[in-house]
Amino acid sequence: MNQDSIYLDNAAATRMDERVIEAMLPYMTEKYAVATSQFGYSLGLASKEALDGARAILAGRLGAEPEEFVFTSGSAESSNMAIKGVGMALGEKKGRHIISTAIEDFPVLHSARSLERQGFTVDHVRLDEHGRVDLEHLQELIRPDTVLVTIQAANQEIGTLQDLDAIGAICRERDVLLHSDATYSFGRVPLDVVQTPVDLVSVSAHLLHGPKGIGGLYIRKGTPLIKWMDGGFQEFNLRGGVENIADAVGFAKAVELITPKETQRLQEMRDRLMAILLEIPQSRVNGHPEHRLPHNANVSFRYVEGESVLLHLDLRGFAVSTGSACFSRSLEGSHVILGIGGNHERAHGSIRFTFGRYNKPEDVDQVAEALADIVVRLREISPLGKE
Amino acid sequence: MADIRIDVRYETCPVPLVEMRKAVRRAEPGDIIEIAGTHPASQKEIPMAVEALGLELLAVEGTPDAWTIRIRR
Known part of the structure; x- marks a missing residue:
């Protein structure tokens, strides 16, 4: 929006x-x-x-x-x-x-x-x-x-x-x-x-x-x-x-x-975002902790659906992605998360953040702040984990 | 009278929010949007989205299983 x-x-x-x-x-x-x-x-x-x-x-x-x-x-x-x-x-x-x-x-x-x-x-x-x-x-x-x-x-x-x-x-x-x-x-x-x-x-x-x-x-x-x-x-x-x-x-x-120096800059932003997001309780990194793309962070938050997080982030002005594929009105969980043994909840709960040339260090703080608030509020109303 | 009506009864998350976002995109400033739904979490999630967008929440009526939300763009 x-x-x-x-x-x-x-x-x-x-x-x-x-x-x-x-x-x-x-x-x-x-x-x-x-x-x-x-x-x-x-x-x-x-x-x-x-x-x-x-x-x-x-x-x-x-x-x-x-x-x-x-x-x-x-x-x-x-x-x-x-x-x-x-x-x-x-x-x-x-x-x-x-x-x-x-x-x-x-x-x-x-x-x-x-x-x-x-x-x-x-x-x-x-x-x-x-x-x-x-x-x-x-x-x-x-x-x-x-x-x-x-x-x-x-x-x-x-x-x-x-x-x-x-x-x-x-x-x-x-x-x-x-x-x-x-x-x-x-x-x-x-x-x-x-x-x-x-x-x-x-x-x-x-x-x-x-x-x-x-x-x-x-x-x-x-x-x-x-x-x-x-x-x-x-x-x-x-x-x-x-x-x-x-x-x-x-x-x-x-x-x-594309230069190694630029890639290093993206990695620094990514590392900082991942460190902040992992302070949110019940969060976990998806993918290899070391052998991973330098500009990719992928995190799951228990008890919230990735699609909801994506929509709420969008309403606040952030563009991120989930691994879910939308077919008409049904959502298929990420085939990648399922492929590495993740369950349905995790397959629907992953959020991908990928950095590029035009990102600035302050983007990290802004998205992390918005995300922490969204996750807390969605967990308050989420039926997941309360069943 | 609502200018735009959305019926998301029997739909679950995130469809009600997706449909609300579509309606807000096509609404003119001042238009009233009325959303009817049955998914309890969406009844709470839509006001949260209304707040994020800086829109006016006019009413949340009904029960968690059968609700109507009215917002003004």
Whole structure:
């Protein structure tokens, strides 16, 4: 309701940085030509150079070669492309078995489900109470017909980081491809594909103060993948269609602007918020206490529903998130909290706070003060815990 | 006479609050909104939201199981 909301939902979308918009604008006005080959006109060559430059920056951030990075419309498409693309490329040749986790974000969960409907089998690896993969169980699940392991780099709700080095080492040893959805960690938590044996990585611009509608997929050289989008020969003949050059330039600029110093600033705000919130009786942190995204806090408060807390915070001018998914008038508890063994009450009671570039230290004090009041008052009227 | 009437009887938390928020968004300043509900917690939660929004609470009538709340935007 409040136009001057304090925005703490930077894992859903981020405000675009003015410098990103400035970098993009020329590619919508004077440099609008389609990227062309060396045989095309000069205006098209300039577009091609801009696209190649953006690709090099983004691939470089992952330690990859430019030709290993394909632009997509966002990480949802990237994950579809990776999972279905590998499934279709190897389904006939090697097998129809995929391994994932129950707490993946919807693009991964639903892509795997889509393959299940086509005859694939999907197994979920066991997780500990913080959402980290049980590596021994992963070893046990890999079969001769396993074509892909898809495990996120960081969780979208509880912020837990996976040990991708260890997961990748297991996959490499067993000759299975590894895809990782790094939407929530890209730019904030380093990932180098030379060090980490991962074959496909989904990333997106919209959580890095870049534009919505652009993402990318890192594809290690030699990874079998079907052509995702029929059309022209763009994106190394994997994704047809006119390239989105302005957004690609914006994506690269957004990534360039992310610095370890800024991430440290976000982490300091996050740490302080978490410390204050844990002083509220009957509260608990969701996700790993150490191996977690630096800008994510996720806390549950017993005897109150997260949806109510969210609404009351909104009325006071704060934007936060819960893990619940709203289908019509029914609310489904967070599949992530349920996936790490949380009960129904906890699955409905988690609140996610995610920090971004435009948050200020005083935001922490203001949201903590409002939240403490809301939790106390909702507990007074809550039927939960009184039954 | 209310300008906007909302019937959230037999709905539970957080639907009554969600519907109230929608009504407040479409109401003009001075409009009266009347909400009829049956969820006991919402009977207490809506006045809390009214206070946070700085609106005027005109009446809370009925019982916790069958109530009517009138507010002015």
